[in-house]
Amino acid sequence: MIFKMNKKADSSILVIIFELLIVAIVVFTTVSVAHAYGNSLITQKVNLAEDIRMMSNTLAGVPGDAVVQYPANVSQFNVILRKNSVTVYEKGDSSAERVVRNFYLPQGYDAFGTLQGEDKLCLEKRGKIIILRRCGVVEQQKEEQPIRQIPEGPSFFGLEILEDPVVFVIDRSGSMDGDSGWVFPEGVDPPGEKKIDVAKWQLKQVLQGIEDGKKFNIVFFDIGVSTFKSGLVELNAQSREEAFNFIDTFEPGLSTNTGAAVQKALSLGEIEGIYLLSDGGPDVVPRALAQIKNANAVDKAKINTIAIFTKIPADASGTHLENLQKVREEGRSFLQQIADESGGRFITHE
Amino acid sequence: MNKMNKKAQVFDLARKTIFWTIAGIALTAVLLAFAITVANYKSKLVHVPPQLHTELIALRFTNVEECFTFQDLNTGKVVPGVIDLQKFNDEQFLKCYPLDPQTGHEDYNFRLHLLDQDMQIKTKDYANRDIFSFNKEVLVNKNGRLVKDIMIINVQDLEIRR
Numbered sequence: 001m002i003f004k005m006n007k008k009a010d011s012s013i014l015v016i017i018f019e020l021l022i023v024a025i026v027v028f029t030t031v032s033v034a035h036a037y038g039n040s041l042i043t044q045k046v047n048l049a050e051d052i053r054m055m056s057n058t059l060a061g062v063p064g065d066a067v068v069q070y071p072a073n074v075s076q077f078n079v080i081l082r083k084n085s086v087t088v089y090e091k092g093d094s095s096a097e098r099v100v101r102n103f104y105l106p107q108g109y110d111a112f113g114t115l116q117g118e119d120k121l122c123l124e125k126r127g128k129i130i131i132l133r134r135c136g137v138v139e140q141q142k143e144e145q146p147i148r149q150i151p152e153g154p155s156f157f158g159l160e161i162l163e164d165p166v167v168f169v170i171d172r173s174g175s176m177d178g179d180s181g182w183v184f185p186e187g188v189d190p191p192g193e194k195k196i197d198v199a200k201w202q203l204k205q206v207l208q209g210i211e212d213g214k215k216f217n218i219v220f221f222d223i224g225v226s227t228f229k230s231g232l233v234e235l236n237a238q239s240r241e242e243a244f245n246f247i248d249t250f251e252p253g254l255s256t257n258t259g260a261a262v263q264k265a266l267s268l269g270e271i272e273g274i275y276l277l278s279d280g281g282p283d284v285v286p287r288a289l290a291q292i293k294n295a296n297a298v299d300k301a302k303i304n305t306i307a308i309f310t311k312i313p314a315d316a317s318g319t320h321l322e323n324l325q326k327v328r329e330e331g332r333s334f335l336q337q338i339a340d341e342s343g344g345r346f347i348t349h350e
Numbered sequence: 351m352n353k354m355n356k357k358a359q360v361f362d363l364a365r366k367t368i369f370w371t372i373a374g375i376a377l378t379a380v381l382l383a384f385a386i387t388v389a390n391y392k393s394k395l396v397h398v399p400p401q402l403h404t405e406l407i408a409l410r411f412t413n414v415e416e417c418f419t420f421q422d423l424n425t426g427k428v429v430p431g432v433i434d435l436q437k438f439n440d441e442q443f444l445k446c447y448p449l450d451p452q453t454g455h456e457d458y459n460f461r462l463h464l465l466d467q468d469m470q471i472k473t474k475d476y477a478n479r480d481i482f483s484f485n486k487e488v489l490v491n492k493n494g495r496l497v498k499d500i501m502i503i504n505v506q507d508l509e510i511r512r
Contacts, residue, residue: 015366026377030384037388046396054398054406061409063430084450102457106416107445 041076041090045099048077049088052123052132053101056086059125060105069135070121079115081123081132091117105130108319110326113333116289116341129326133333134340154209156275157202157306159345163273165215165232167265168206170199170250171278173222175327177252178279178310182349195308199277200247207243212236217268218243221261222253232269256280259288262303262338263295271301276338279308280331289337296342303342305335308349401482404458404505410446411462411501412488417446420491432489432496438464440471449473461504464490466497480504 048070055068080087083105089098105111113132115121120135154161156168176196191201203218210216214235218228228246233239259282265274282288296303309328312321332348339346413430415421420434449457455475463470467490483504490499 022373022377026381030381033384033388037392043392043395050396050398054403057403057406058409061406061411061413063413063428102450102453104448104450104457106410106414107448108416 042099045077045088045090048072048074048079049086049099049101052079052081052086052088052121053103055123056081056103056105056111056130059123059130060109062125065124065126067122067124070123073119074115074121075117075119078117079113079121079132081111081113081130083109083111086132110322112326112330114289114337116293116337126325126329128322129329131329131333134337154206154211156206157277157308157347157349159275159304159306159347161206161210161273161275163271163302165217165269165271166273166275167217167219167232167268167271168203169219169221169261169265169274169276170203171222171256171258171261171280172196172220172250172253173256173279174252174254175256175279175310180308180310180349194252195279195310196250196252199308200250203247204244207235207240210235215269216243217265218246219261219265219268220250221257221264223255223257224253225257225261225264226250227264227268230268232271256282257288258282258334259291262288262292266295266299266301270299273344274301274303275306276303276335277306277308278331278335279310280327281334288334292338293341301342302344303338304344305339305346306349307332307335307347400458400505401484404460404503405484407447407458408460408484408486408503411503412486414446418442432491433464433499433501434491435467435469438462438469438471440474443471443473447473449475459506461506463502463504464488465500465502466490467492467499476506479506481506 051070055070059066059068077088077090085100085102087098087100109128109130111130111132115132115134118134122133122135124131124133176199177194179193180195180198182190182193182198191197207216212235215232216235217232220226228243233243256278258276258278262274262276265271292303307328309331310324312324335348336346338344410417411419412433413419413428415428418433418437419428419430420432420437421428443460443462447460449459451474454473455477457475459473459476461470461472461476461478461480483502486501486503488499488501489496
């Protein structure tokens, strides 16, 4: 009898434990769902995309130029603005997890820009172009004055060479064939009017100025990437002569594969500084930024960037003028972002 | 005695089964209700009132030369707030608000009505079913003369498809 009673009591306890377990599972599931939802950034992502869409529509509808700053921190997100859409995503998001919002700008209008992990986001309307950029770029640009003198010390386009070893990464895309508008100081025999001519001349100047013993390399790029040597080279009379001959072999080529070029430069050894010269954005901006960020994640070389743009003809107007301005804005925004992310310096020559 | 115990055991098992069946249904209902509440809350958080959205889109109608805004051809100066009647047509509307030919019906469509001039234009996918509307006071350039008018902006929002 006692044995039977014990058996019944045991089974009752088991049932109670089972019931408690079920209740615990339900409570845990509910709390987990609520917690996951509370921590999820999806709502913020959607709101950011909606807000940028509305900001773009508003800018397209206001007369004159304007700048709007987004009133929240957006550093958790990457944003890509295109002519008819905005995409907001987190690092590692699949394409299904990215939030895309479409909009329709009036004919002749354009929108572009990429932002990766920046605190503040600004949308700027210049004429018929809407530019997505980090805030504060315009103010810095206003402070920067074009430097059009021969550098006296070892400097490249006015940027003093502070690092050792260094790699010079030079854009030789088709657009480098354009007129630089460079004003050569008196007594200097102009090597040419094209941007590539000025770049080659400046490169020789800086190599001439850097003292022997420092390590360096040179990378030229268009769609492909060419390096002077397979690793870092010590600067001396012989390597300088060889470098000059190497520089002379390059002429403007095809498109702009900046990401691969910087990636290659960073793989040449323990680089302290890179001097990247370009006249525009790469063919695929987000991919190039990601390539550079990943390649520089460990060594953290300072990437100093120099923007050199084609001189805008005095008679340029309409679509031609807008295209030239667009290329400038894209290039400037891209190069500035690379410098900012690596702690490097940025300079623009127009 | 033994028989009584067996009966009680069977009754106990049946009682438990009924209890857990009802409890299971109730719990499922609670969880479903919770999921629906969360989903509703989420959509509320990201909801943008269509009135706000369309008001922002409509800014261009009276401010941008690619839309209907008057532009002095001699000076090139655009005069925001002044409608050029010559531009007030469906072709110009397509330049102003170039909806995607494939998916345009899924977006906001507009019908604009200049009240005093009694002129109407609409986007290509407008299905003649206004969901809401709002007004803008404008000036109309009619043969070089400026006259006051009211532009009624009728909107066909996404609800039309539901």
